[in-house]
Amino acid sequence: MGRFIEELGVSGYLEIWKEYSDGERELVHSDHNTIVSGMGVGLALLFGGLGSDTIDNFQIKYFEVGEDAPTDFGVGTYTLGDELTRAQYNTSSVAIFNLPQMKNDNLVNEDMLLIPQEMIRRVAVNSVQYTLTLDTGTANEITLNEIGLLMKNPTGNIGEDHPILVAFKSFNSITKKGEFSLIFKWTLSF
Amino acid sequence: MKPNNKINGQLTVTKIYVDDRPNEIVVNQENIITIGLASFLADIMMGDFPPGTLVQDVGLRWLQLGASAQDNYATNYFYELSSPYSISDYGEHTSLNFQTEYQVSAINPFYNPPSLTEVTGTFLELDDKRINPVDNDKVIFTILIDENTLNGQNITEAGLFYNKAQKDKTYLLELGAYKAFGMTDGSGVVSPIAKTKDFQLQIEWVLSTNTGKVIDVRPDEVGSNYNFYKASVANPNGNALVCYFPNVASNNEPYTKYSDIVTEKQDNIELRLFQRLLSNGISIASFNYRFVDDNDISACRVFTSAVDDNTALLPSSTQPFRMPSGIENCFTDAVSSVQWAKYYGARNWDINPSNVFTVGNGIGGSLASFVAYTADCNSTLGQDFEVCSSRVLGTSVKDAVTDWSRWFPYTLSTFDFKMATLPKAIEMLGSLVIPGGTSNSVLESSATPNYSTADFISSSISGIGSTSSYIFTDADFTQASGFYWSAIPDLKAHFQWSEVPISSKKFWSAAHQASSTSSVIDANFPGTYWGHPDNFNVYGHFSYAGSSVSGSSWHTYPTYGVTGTNFKLLNYTDNSYIDMGSVREPAINLNFFRGVVANNKNLEASAFADTTYKNTSALANDMRDEMQGKQLWEQLSNYLGQSSPSSVFTNYAPTTLKTPGSDFKEGSTNVFSIWNYNMEELCARDRTNWLIKLLAQYDNWYDQFN
Numbered sequence: 001m002g003r004f005i006e007e008l009g010v011s012g013y014l015e016i017w018k019e020y021s022d023g024e025r026e027l028v029h030s031d032h033n034t035i036v037s038g039m040g041v042g043l044a045l046l047f048g049g050l051g052s053d054t055i056d057n058f059q060i061k062y063f064e065v066g067e068d069a070p071t072d073f074g075v076g077t078y079t080l081g082d083e084l085t086r087a088q089y090n091t092s093s094v095a096i097f098n099l100p101q102m103k104n105d106n107l108v109n110e111d112m113l114l115i116p117q118e119m120i121r122r123v124a125v126n127s128v129q130y131t132l133t134l135d136t137g138t139a140n141e142i143t144l145n146e147i148g149l150l151m152k153n154p155t156g157n158i159g160e161d162h163p164i165l166v167a168f169k170s171f172n173s174i175t176k177k178g179e180f181s182l183i184f185k186w187t188l189s190f
Numbered sequence: 191m192k193p194n195n196k197i198n199g200q201l202t203v204t205k206i207y208v209d210d211r212p213n214e215i216v217v218n219q220e221n222i223i224t225i226g227l228a229s230f231l232a233d234i235m236m237g238d239f240p241p242g243t244l245v246q247d248v249g250l251r252w253l254q255l256g257a258s259a260q261d262n263y264a265t266n267y268f269y270e271l272s273s274p275y276s277i278s279d280y281g282e283h284t285s286l287n288f289q290t291e292y293q294v295s296a297i298n299p300f301y302n303p304p305s306l307t308e309v310t311g312t313f314l315e316l317d318d319k320r321i322n323p324v325d326n327d328k329v330i331f332t333i334l335i336d337e338n339t340l341n342g343q344n345i346t347e348a349g350l351f352y353n354k355a356q357k358d359k360t361y362l363l364e365l366g367a368y369k370a371f372g373m374t375d376g377s378g379v380v381s382p383i384a385k386t387k388d389f390q391l392q393i394e395w396v397l398s399t400n401t402g403k404v405i406d407v408r409p410d411e412v413g414s415n416y417n418f419y420k421a422s423v424a425n426p427n428g429n430a431l432v433c434y435f436p437n438v439a440s441n442n443e444p445y446t447k448y449s450d451i452v453t454e455k456q457d458n459i460e461l462r463l464f465q466r467l468l469s470n471g472i473s474i475a476s477f478n479y480r481f482v483d484d485n486d487i488s489a490c491r492v493f494t495s496a497v498d499d500n501t502a503l504l505p506s507s508t509q510p511f512r513m514p515s516g517i518e519n520c521f522t523d524a525v526s527s528v529q530w531a532k533y534y535g536a537r538n539w540d541i542n543p544s545n546v547f548t549v550g551n552g553i554g555g556s557l558a559s560f561v562a563y564t565a566d567c568n569s570t571l572g573q574d575f576e577v578c579s580s581r582v583l584g585t586s587v588k589d590a591v592t593d594w595s596r597w598f599p600y601t602l603s604t605f606d607f608k609m610a611t612l613p614k615a616i617e618m619l620g621s622l623v624i625p626g627g628t629s630n631s632v633l634e635s636s637a638t639p640n641y642s643t644a645d646f647i648s649s650s651i652s653g654i655g656s657t658s659s660y661i662f663t664d665a666d667f668t669q670a671s672g673f674y675w676s677a678i679p680d681l682k683a684h685f686q687w688s689e690v691p692i693s694s695k696k697f698w699s700a701a702h703q704a705s706s707t708s709s710v711i712d713a714n715f716p717g718t719y720w721g722h723p724d725n726f727n728v729y730g731h732f733s734y735a736g737s738s739v740s741g742s743s744w745h746t747y748p749t750y751g752v753t754g755t756n757f758k759l760l761n762y763t764d765n766s767y768i769d770m771g772s773v774r775e776p777a778i779n780l781n782f783f784r785g786v787v788a789n790n791k792n793l794e795a796s797a798f799a800d801t802t803y804k805n806t807s808a809l810a811n812d813m814r815d816e817m818q819g820k821q822l823w824e825q826l827s828n829y830l831g832q833s834s835p836s837s838v839f840t841n842y843a844p845t846t847l848k849t850p851g852s853d854f855k856e857g858s859t860n861v862f863s864i865w866n867y868n869m870e871e872l873c874a875r876d877r878t879n880w881l882i883k884l885l886a887q888y889d890n891w892y893d894q895f896n
Contacts, residue, residue, distance in 0.1 A: 037327075039399070043231070046245060046249065047399065049321055054244060055239045055244070056237065058245075
């Protein structure tokens with residue numbers, strides 16, 4: 001009579017908070033994300049032992065935000081619509097890397113932010129939460145409407161990382177201001 | 191159906207004969223991805239493995255075979271094969287290099303975090319030659335069990351393991367994928383693969399990490415107070431619709447005095463239940479509703495002694511049901527939701543408005559069952575949808591409080607409570623267990639081997655059931671036809687006192703016992719005779735996940751030895767109480783336990799007084815329904831300025847050991863949060879299966895899922 005669960009679903013949930021200098025917080029977005037095909041590619045490389053030799057390259061280690069979310073995004077999405085550049089981030093408080101991002105068999109250099117290890121925490125046996133912050137001095141006056149998470153370097157490229165987009169979310173436009181930090185709390189469940 | 195990412199696997203086992211007989215595929219089925227693999231991926235994302243850790247040292251590279259099968263779980267929270275082979279079982283002449291390694295073993299897999307330990311097991315490590323890509327998103331693991339291996343053994347299960355030791359040269363293997371299998375004889379009988387020297391056994395395990403379409407529970411339509419989820423497959427007759435009423439506590443945690451009450455309750459869904467419903471062709475509309483809070487209890491009042499002013503729901507023309515008098519609340523919200531869903535859904539959602547169910551969880555379950563068993567409600571809100579009947583085919587609820595009287599105790603003393611629709615289960619889907627051969631039988635849940643889906647069998651639910659029978663079979667009472675329970679039985683207690691979930695097929699309703707053409711005329715509705723809704727065709731499935739009994743006995747009333755404290759019936763015609771004399775009901779003490787206790791048919795307290803049970807001091811009196819009752823009772827008491835709102839609380843204790851006035855234990859939420867995942871999953875599965883089984887009686891399109 002038993003009907004077992006026969007597959008493992010990967011899902012994610014994103015909350016976006018504004019945090020003002022006086023400590024007040026405002027939830028401006030809360031919704032499921034889209035796990036994109038890059039996750040499948042990365043995990044297949046992992047399980048097959050065909051990509052990076054080392055396990056740390058399969059960690060989600062970068063994120064990007066953008067200002068032109070595609071309207072037809074789905075599992076096939078492999079890029080943000082318009083990623084912010086280092087100049088648009090206009091900050092020295094976060095580590096920004098310009099790396100060749102795997103985009104549908106092509107490598108395209110993009111600016112992306114490093115996810116500090118202390119901003120990753122385990123929330124359940126099968127769930128991890130990332131807390132991604134654009135502080136009061138970052139990306140001000142830019143209108144944001146998309147964000148993506150990237151796996152570090154699943155092919156194991158020697159030298160610089162070749163990240164791949166694994167999760168994506170568009171949201172209602174938020175114009176970043178110096179009055180608040182923008183905090184993305186992103187939970188992935190396997 | 192929405193695109194999402196999923197990981198799944200397919201296992202193919204082929205007999206390759208050493209002579210010229212053709213190859214024979216004996217297994218070709220999907221496997222189970224366990225919580226171990228999910229944990230592995232979370233470990234990676236956390237960066238738990240030291241930098242430089244090699245994939246080949248940790249990946250899915252270890253195989254184990256066994257002689258039995260894991261078949262007691264409905265979740266993927268398990269960590270071991272049922273009966274793994276030892277090195278000696280593989281045989282002296284095997285060409286494969288089996289090794290003994292440490293592996294993760296579960297003490298209790300359902301804790302959060304799970305309670306785990308380490309044991310040793312026998313494994314075959316897979317080298318690179320045995321792991322190959324198929325496509326961009328598929329990997330195949332190929333293992334050949336040669337003709338000199340495992341001969342004489344009955345092979346029944348296989349598992350793929352990864353190494354979670356997170357340091358070189360030390361293995362701690364954890365199950366990531368599992369498959370129980372066997373050969374079918376074509377008639378449904380499955381037998382193990384009896385290995386002989388006549389053949390090699392080729393095991394091909396394909397793991398897919400595709401991004402194909404899977405069931406993803408995201409609403410297709412979002413309204414101001416509802417979400418609509420469209421079934422993953424269209425029914426040409428119109429899809430059945432579940433009107434779902436969520437629980438009020440965030441993340442579906444137990445409702446306590448200190449719970450966070452969600453405002454957008456339509457989002458507070460049971461994910462696995464929804465996945466199962468949608469994948470079986472049932473669409474869902476999840477509804478928000480008003481709910482009581484500390485400052486305003488009006489949202490949950492149903493009955494009132496106020497004069498009906500026709501501004502809210504009124505009795506229909508055929509059923510004299512008064513609900514409520516001039517107020518709107520969670521119950522009227524639920525009724526309106528069902529009516530609206532039928533009306534709007536038939537035009538916009540491709541549903542069949544005749545095939546509608548109410549389903550709920552917790553307090554939402556109370557609403558769902560209330561709508562199902564109450565009379566057809568008309569409302570006077572002036573909306574088009576009110577032309578639709580509020581009645582449904584059935585209801586399936588989990589952790590629902592169904593003794594609505596307890597929520598509204600004061601109303602009982604106002605003689606305004608005229609609903610006698612509470613169902614009594616008379617035919618149950620489940621096995622009948624007779625502890626010690628006595629007649630006090632209980633039903634067992636689907637979590638036990640005694641559960642049977644073979645047939646709907648009759649069982650005796652005595653106790654308060656006998657009370658209800660007594661009411662309507664004794665001539666003194668049936669003649670009057672105007673008596674109403676002043677002690678509405680706690681239906682939930684029936685389902686608590688045996689393990690859960692229990693499925694019931696038919697419910698007794700007063701309609702069959704007391705004529706709906708009573709001679710008693712409702713004074714407030716001239717021309718309307720008192721009677722009872724006909725619930726003969728309203729089916730119900732009541733379940734309660736996570737609890738078990740620690741003691742079960744029978745109490746015969748009166749037991750207090752004090753004259754005047756027996757069960758009483760209320761004669762509303764002159765506001766007098768009638769002593770019911772000696773009746774019997776189950777007296778239950780409930781504890782929460784750590785796992786499935788199989789085959790324990792002896793529901794005596796001593797059988798449970800061991801360390802496998804949670805500390806009773808943290809659990810006693812903490813049933814969530816008691817908390818609900820306690821909380822609302824207190825609020826109502828404050829609101830009304832009454833210390834004892836109803837004589838029910840004086841004269842009637844549903845289990846004698848637990849009353850709404852029993853002690854409330856703070857801090858019990860943590861106990862509930864380590865919920866039994868397997869029971870939750872079993873519950874979601876059984877509720878879905880039950881709905882499909884019932885639906886098939888109305889629409890044979892659902893036979894394909896039955």
